[in-house]
Amino acid sequence: LCFASMNLIVALVLVFATADGLQEPRLVCPRVLEERSSDGKLVLHIHDGLTLNLEQASVAAPQLRVIEELDDATITLMHDGNEINSNLYQDRQQLATVEVKRRENSAEITGIVGPDHRIEPAPAMERSESGLIPHLVHEIKHIKVHDNAVPFFKNVKGSRLTARDDYNNYGYPSKVTVEVFLVTDDTYYSRFKGPKEALVYACMLLNSVNLRLSDMYSPAVTLALTGIQSCRSQDGLYHSYALQYDMYALSSFQKYGVKMKAEFGNPDILFHLSGSDESYGNSFGATGIAYVGGVCSEYYVGLAQDDATLFSGEYIVTHELGHLLGCEHDGSSGTSVIEGHPGATSCSWNDGYVMSYVDKGANHQQFSHCSFEQMRFVLNKRGKDCWKIVSRTRNVTRKYPGYRPDLNMRICKTIYPNKHNLQAIVIKENGDECKLSCKVTESGGSWYSTIKDAPDFSSCGDSTACVKGRCIRATIRRKNSTGRRRR
DSSP: OOOSTTHHHHHHHHHHHHHTTSOOOEEEOOEEEEEETTTTEEEEEEETTEEEEEEEOOOEEEEEEEEEEOSSEEEEEEEEHHHHHTTEEEETTTTEEEEEEEETTEEEEEEEEETTEEEEEOTTOOOOTTSOOOEEEEEOOOOOOOEEEEETTTTOTTOOOOGGGSOOSSOOOSEEEEEEEEEEEHHHHTTSSSHHHHHHHHHHHHHHHHHHHTTOOSSEEEEEEEEEEEEOSSSTTOSGGGGSOSHHHHHHHHHHHHHHTTTTTOOSEEEEEEOOHHHHTOOOSOSEEEEETOTTSTTOEEEEEOOTTTTTTHHHHHHHHHHHTTOOOTTOOOOTTSTTOOOSTTSOGGGOOTTSSOOOSGGGGSOOHHHHHHHHHHHHHHOHHHHSOGGGTOOOOOOOTTOOTTHHHHHHHHHSTTOSSEEEEEEEETTTEEEEEEEEEOTTSOEEEEEEEOOTTOEEETTEEEETTEEEEEEEEEOOTTSOOOO
């Protein structure tokens, strides 16, 4: 232990963890052994049995959008992806992805420190005598892989890949970045302290997939997060059947994905995350579902279970994204809807790679050579349009649809009903605090004003709007007044 004064708190944590059948959390005090600013590498000692050789990770797109629903509007918040990437590190050998926040002579570490363990700062614990911050290393309770892999033209007569998808002679780029947008339900999203924490977690989860893709070449494939939506409406997927991971849920989500693709920034993959059956009090069989080879098509969607902040969906998310990138289960023949698809008959299901349910240890952390061959085939079929990195060039619109610009003036007129030289001006106080200034200018040039709280969705600058009293970078979309809302 780092120190003995907190044994009671540690014991309580251990009792609850043991009741779940997991290893007891281990109290550790991580310390930085070496830092090389020239190449951004860190050597981080977690405990005597685990030292991470970390390099900078890059998962977030330059601009990340977070779409949240309020009672009468949907807001889009923009976040700096480079800022999030600046604290993300990975150890390829240990399959670790962590966020490192430097704190004077110590560091706060959160994330995945190996295939089966995660780390987080220990709650309510003081620093050790040497100034190190105590942390807990937890065993990850992985959700078992049990899914449905769906051909994306199932039950559609005569459907084949379009001319855009025909095998091409362009040759492979050396690297393909697959842009992924995530959708979560409100329960999942609410477990994060805010949008930035949700983005960091999503980046670490996706990077765990990237580490398992790192052996692929011609092309090398990496996933990039472009944003998250927290969806609480009853539109499409998001209701009681969302946890069933069946064709009905997948088809509903696919229709939703087609409708929302432009608003999501035209990602290559749209992926839905929700909590495990246990966390929702349900017990369904499948834990994920996806269209085989759906990447960069209108069938670009998949769903999987994951418990927010716990990384329990690490395996199933990797498996379902494998399907979307073109993989059938190991041992299976090629999908009939993609002409010439190589399939995976030369790789045994019992070898226990990622695209199998069998877990034989090390193999379960890797894709088989059959999986990589299928990914190459599908990505090549998708062609140059799929290889483009769209998130570098597209920005969120600066318009605020549905906002009534006369609202602020009407508020001011209730304060000064008989004044003609009246202005309604949105101002910022104390940094980003939104206020409405109702200003009256007299004939001699003198003026006076009254300050009120600015209404939500008032424009407060270039690409910024007032939301919950703060001026933030946001796009506002009013909900249809006749549309259904959560009650």
